């Protein structure tokens with residue numbers, strides 16, 4: 001998605017009283033609950049939490065009811081972020097309940113597009129990478145599940161960069 005189109009979609013949200021954001025990955029135990037925690041932390045520090053409704057969900061169902069992956073919780077905690085989300089699967093009603101639905105990678109995006117009930121609903125899908133600085137050199141958020149510590153750190157670096165820019169786009 002080009003920058004102009006992204007800004008056009010986001011500018012429609014700037015005047016909203018409440019901004020509702022759903023992050024989506026495959027398992028909902030690593031990337032999307034981390035994104036949820038990172039954005040919550042950013043808006044809490046800005047004193048604007050009450051303007052935001054932030055949640056996450058997975059396209060898969062293996063981990064429903066579980067806390068985030070222990071490794072992701074440890075790496076997030078080192079940055080002062082506690083991850084307490086309980087895993088759930090994404091559902092069609094999420095397209096009514098959220099203004100922005102943000103997949104972490106291309107497969108998550110394709111799965112969401114298949115679930116979207118209308119093209120208007122599909123218009124709420126914006127990939128996380130669209131918010132991440134070009135200098136970070138990633139056009140998706142890589143799955144850290146089978147990676148080592150550096151994979152989790154990379155995800156948090158990408159999410160901190162992207163969530164900062166997402167909050168700026170809505171609030172500045």
Ligand code: 4NP
Pocket residue numbers: 025026027028029030031032062143144145
């Ligand atoms: P996530 O990572 O999509 O970032 O939550 C994964 C977690 C679990 C699995 C795959 C990816 N899994 O296959 O169980």
